[in-house]
Amino acid sequence: MYPQHYRFTKEHEWVYVEGDVAVIGITDYAQRELGDVVYVELPEVGQELTAGKVLGSVESVKAVSDVYSPVSGEVVEVNTALHQAPEKINQDPHGEAWLVKVRLRDPAELDRLMTASEYEAYIAQASQASGSSSE
Amino acid sequence: MIRKVRTHPTQNEPLLFEISRPGKRAYQLPELDVPPVDPEAVLGPENVRPDLEGLPELSEVEVVRHFTRLSTHNYAVDHGLYPLGSCTMKYNPRLNEALAQLDGLAWPHPYQPEETVQGALEILARLEAALAEITGMDAVTLQPAAGAHGELTGLLMIRAALTERGNPRQKVLIPDSAHGTNPATATMAGYVAETVPSNAQGMVDLGALERQVDESVAALMLTTPNTLGVFEQNIRQIAEILHAKGAMLYMDGANMNALLGIARPGDFGVDAVHLNLHKTFSTPHGGGGPGAGPVAVKKHLEPYLPVPRLVKTEAGWKWDFHRPRSIGRVRAFYGNFLVAVRALAYIMAMGPEGLRQATLDAILNARYLRQKLEPYYELPHKAPTMHEFVLSDARQATNGVRTMDIAKRLLDYGFYAYTVSFPLIVRGAMMIEPTETESKQELDLFVEAMRAIAEEAQRDPELVRTAPHTTRVGRVDEVTAARRPILRWTPDLPRE
Amino acid sequence: MLAECGLRSMEELVAHLPPExxxxxxxxxxxxxxxxxxxxxxxxxxxQNQVNGPCFLGAGVYRHFRPVVVQALVSRAEFFTTYTPYQAEVSQGTLATIFEFQTLMCQLTGMDVANASMYDGSTAMAEAALMARRLTRRDKLVVSSAVHPEYRAVLRTYSAGQGVPVIEVPYDPEAGWTQQDSLAQVVDRDTAAVIVQSPNFFGVIEPLEYCAELVHQAGALLIVTFTEAVSLGLLRPPADADIVAGELQSFATTPSYGGPFAGVIATREQFVRQLPGRLVGMTRDVHGRRAFCLTLVSREQHIRREKATSNICTNQALVALMATIFLSVYGRRGLRELALQNLAKAHYLATKLPPRFRGPFFNEFVTRAPGGDPNRLNRRLLEHGIIGGLPLGRFYPELSDCWLLCATEVCRREEIDRLVELVSQP
Structure with missing residues (x-):
């Protein structure tokens, strides 16, 4: 389910690296918790992101969820297709629905993030804590 | 069995713009008795619009039928129980409506000389005095137009008072059970909203509060009874903790219907409180407004009340604009006067015993429903509740039936829904406030509906998950509405 | 019921409250x-309230004839005893009327989107200013001194909480509109928005196109406010504005001693995410039928809490419905005819009492009170059962010999003549 070459945050973002560019999105778990996504707010190209700080937000009809940047660096591309089709986040959260691409400033930041198996264990625990079902 | 409603009797109704046909008219104007003026000549051609393209053209009968038909697509208090928690959907007495339409009240202009509006000023002064007595506070402003507007007024007064003392401070504390207006208001007043956790009884955690309150805290915004319907047992201590650190206690009076004649904010340490005339004092909600959100304050905040203030002089009531420490105006003119008219009429009709009885009846109705519904739905907080209470969908959720589904199914049974998914501290919340308006018969019908839905959730969960089934339209697609917003009519839109 | 709850008396219901x-x-x-x-x-x-004689007050609140069907229709319990339309399936009536209201507001203002109403014009204007700050991420607000003084007071109150600087630009003492040179001087790269009213407090129509150019050059937003909605029936829509925030009292609400009225904010489509207040959208139900619902609610306080666009919850829905009914009664031709009658009445009055400013006006204008003391004249008029104009000294000391006089379609010619006759006596 969760790609092996991705890294994950506790706030349910994912990141993987192509060359010196990090691709960032939100996890399948996050999109399921949120429900039907209706709007995505993304940063502008050229904006500097800091690891752990808000980069934008994802909205469902009745909830807004901030998205935190897993890594630091300059935004080189944003997925503007999501403005027209936010539902892609529900359909393909780990692929087509990436949010931003960032020129990685400090690759060591990746080491602090969870691997796929660590993340799977983390969300298994989270689901138990919050009850059986999701809204 | 669905006892109240089966199918909706009315037809589809197009929009105004679709009914419109060129040349139809519903208006009449008298013959112009002064020379006509060429607009381009007096305004300049650049200031004149050639046409009002798009505005509808209808006959009077068409206008009347259109809005009458649309009205039948609504549920309203006059149809029956409207158990929307924290909204206090009580009966709106018709007397109040008749009074608000008296020419002498509907037509005074706000800039008329005071000697020509003494009746209006008398009404405002009497309402201020009555609300001061009901809340146990020293002074009242009727200027705010709604509850949230009252909150802003209150926080700005607290900011002004603290600023005068040397430091406006940075934070406003808000319990996790609060209405969303509270944190939004804190931001508008220039404060950072900080959450105070609730304890297992749904009340403010005193220990946590004590740790949080320091010299950076301007105020605590507290709703009591809170959104669980629970009265803060430690309200006195809460006030003391705040006051000891120079912070203030702001009370959101949205739930004041639980306290009339029983307890007064002024007697339990509150510095400022707003009331919702459209909740507690029976003025109609009007499909979302207008309301009014008067704010009552203790003496020490009086200098900061919005201008102008009513003062009694030998020549009668006057407006006093010279209030140098006031926060200024929060709106133009003096408030929602005709809402004040209705609220005063309500207070006069009820009298002191009537107001107290209304509160006790509202509590009894809520207690009765809680007692009757507990066998079928989870009651997450067991503390004694007042005018409202919160159930959860925990039992039904095991079958995939959630609070929203149960709410939608209630519509099939001829009731409006309770407040869905709020307060946020209860997962799958169902917040129920019957008000004193309801008779035992209506409450029993509601219990029967809720019992039946609980059973359906067991036997046929799909029936509940796909509700409503008997309303004029089925479940509305809010997702598409938000993804591709269509916020105004254009000729190319589909007609059906 | 008490017994079912295990109680013996009503007092037991509140016995758990702390005795003290x-x-x-x-x-x-x-x-x-x-x-x-x-x-x-x-x-x-x-x-005890005088409402029967002629009245020449305007200044933000106007006496217009109120078609009888307005009250008849809003008195339907299905409209006035219902709540905010949260449950769309049993609120299609209210939702459809709000959708119509939003459409009418767009048609009148030339904007793309309009919200479901604000408390009044003054708070709509203040909220529009806060909206412009969020959109531009700039701080400074510039407001014309020809904007209604009470609206400016509300703007100051709202801005004070957030520590926002508000700068006032003087009016042109000859023309009565906003002084363009002063505006050009204060608008800079820190300016979030410039706020002008048209027709302004003096009744004068502002040169909006010119203002817009100046404001947009600095990357700021132009907010246009209005207090006399009937003027929209005749004046070019403020389509150069980025945000239009106004008062709808003139559409079907009696003067009501100042309220309840209804404000509205309309704006361009790209700014909708920062628009405060409720919005209704068109969508479909599960069977594919056209339906309406509240939408883009994530902007609002109950979802976004401290990050919301505003704290507004209760608005002025029933007053907005009155405006919707009023506009469907008058419609495309009637609103224009109504506006033309207002224009004619005020200009008839102005032939007798010359306007103080040379800027074009709609249905109210400033004039020097014969003898120089408008208060004295108002007392004289009152003795004859007439309520005169608004003496301006209270808001503009330099205009203390002046009056703001308004004549709408309900002022009859003989009333205007009588006013002129009484004030022309020494």
């Missing part, structure tokens, strides 16, 4: 009275 905070006496209010007595008391108060 309970009120142990009856509230000191007058005893309950009957419907008949209350009606008599209110009739008595109503009679």
């Amino acid at each position: 905070i309970r009120l142990e006496r009856p509230l000191a209010l007058e005893p309950a009275r009957s419907e008949y007595e209350i009606a008599a008391e209110f009739r008595n108060w109503a009679q």
Whole structure:
């Protein structure tokens, strides 16, 4: 389910690296918790992101969820297709629905993030804590 | 069995713009008795619009039928129980409506000389005095137009008072059970909203509060009874903790219907409180407004009340604009006067015993429903509740039936829904406030509906998950509405 | 019911409240009275308010004829005893009328989107200013001194909480519109928005196109406010604005001693995410039928809490419905004819009492009070049952010899002549 070459945050973002560019999105778990996504707010190209700080937000009809940047660096591309089709986040959260691409400033930041198996264990625990079902 | 409603009797109704046909008219104007003026000549051609393209053209009968038909697509208090928690959907007495339409009240202009509006000023002064007595506070402003507007007024007064003392401070504390207006208001007043956790009884955690309150805290915004319907047992201590650190206690009076004649904010340490005339004092909600959100304050905040203030002089009531420490105006003119008219009429009709009885009846109705519904739905907080209470969908959720589904199914049974998914501290919340308006018969019908839905959730969960089934339209697609917003009519839109 | 709850008396319902905070006496209010007595008391108060004679006050609140069907229709309980349309399936009536309202507001203002109403024009304007700050991420607000003084006061109150600087630009003492040179001087790269009113407080129509150019050059937003909605029936829509925030009292609300009225904010489509207040959208139900619902709610306080666009919750829905009915009665031709009658009445009055400013005006204008003391003239008029204009000294000391006079379609020619006759006596 969760790609092996991705890294994950506790706030349910994912990141993987192509060359010196990090691709960032939100996890399948996050999109399921949120429900039907209706709007995505993304940063502008050229904006500097800091690891752990808000980069934008994802909205469902009745909830807004901030998205935190897993890594630091300059935004080189944003997925503007999501403005027209936010539902892609529900359909393909780990692929087509990436949010931003960032020129990685400090690759060591990746080491602090969870691997796929660590993340799977983390969300298994989270689901138990919050009850059986999701809204 | 669905006892109240089966199918909706009315037809589809197009929009105004679709009914419109060129040349139809519903208006009449008298013959112009002064020379006509060429607009381009007096305004300049650049200031004149050639046409009002798009505005509808209808006959009077068409206008009347259109809005009458649309009205039948609504549920309203006059149809029956409207158990929307924290909204206090009580009966709106018709007397109040008749009074608000008296020419002498509907037509005074706000800039008329005071000697020509003494009746209006008398009404405002009497309402201020009555609300001061009901809340146990020293002074009242009727200027705010709604509850949230009252909150802003209150926080700005607290900011002004603290600023005068040397430091406006940075934070406003808000319990996790609060209405969303509270944190939004804190931001508008220039404060950072900080959450105070609730304890297992749904009340403010005193220990946590004590740790949080320091010299950076301007105020605590507290709703009591809170959104669980629970009265803060430690309200006195809460006030003391705040006051000891120079912070203030702001009370959101949205739930004041639980306290009339029983307890007064002024007697339990509150510095400022707003009331919702459209909740507690029976003025109609009007499909979302207008309301009014008067704010009552203790003496020490009086200098900061919005201008102008009513003062009694030998020549009668006057407006006093010279209030140098006031926060200024929060709106133009003096408030929602005709809402004040209705609220005063309500207070006069009820009298002191009537107001107290209304509160006790509202509590009894809520207690009765809680007692009757507990066998079928989870009651997450067991503390004694007042005018409202919160159930959860925990039992039904095991079958995939959630609070929203149960709410939608209630519509099939001829009731409006309770407040869905709020307060946020209860997962799958169902917040129920019957008000004193309801008779035992209506409450029993509601219990029967809720019992039946609980059973359906067991036997046929799909029936509940796909509700409503008997309303004029089925479940509305809010997702598409938000993804591709269509916020105004254009000729190319589909007609059906 | 008590027994079912395991209680013996009503008092037990509140026995759990701490004894030290309970009120142990009856509230000191007058005893309950009957419907008949209350009606008599209110009739008595109503009679103490003078409303029957001619009135030449405008200044943000206007006397217009109110078609009878407006009250007849909003008196339907299905409209006035219902709540905010949260449950769309049983609120299609209210939702459809709000959708119509939003459409009408766009048609009148030339904007792309309009919200479902604000408390009034003054708070709509203040909220529009806060919206412009969020959109531009700039701080400074510039407001014309020809904007309604009470609206400016509200703007200052709202801005004070957030520590926002508000700079006022003087009006042109000859033309009565916003002084363009001063505007050009203060608008800079820190300016979030410039706020002008048109027709402005003096009744003068602002040169909006020119303002817009100047404001947009600095990357700021132009907010246009209005207090006399009937003027929209004749004036070019403020389509150069980025945000339009105004008062709808003129559409079907009596002067009501100042409220309740309804404000509205309309804006361009790209700014909708920062628009405060409720919005209704068109969508479909599960069967594919056209339906309406509240939408883009994530902007609002109940979802976004401290990050919301505003704290507004309750608005002025029923007043917005009155405006919607009013506009469907007057419609495309009627609103224009109504506006033309207002224009003619005020210009007839102006032939007798010359305007103080040379800028074009709609249905109100400033004039120097004959003799130089408008208060004295108002007292004289009152003796004859006439309510005169608004003496301006209270808001503009330099204009203390002036009056703001308004003549709408309900002013009859003989009333205007009588006013002129009375004020022309020495």
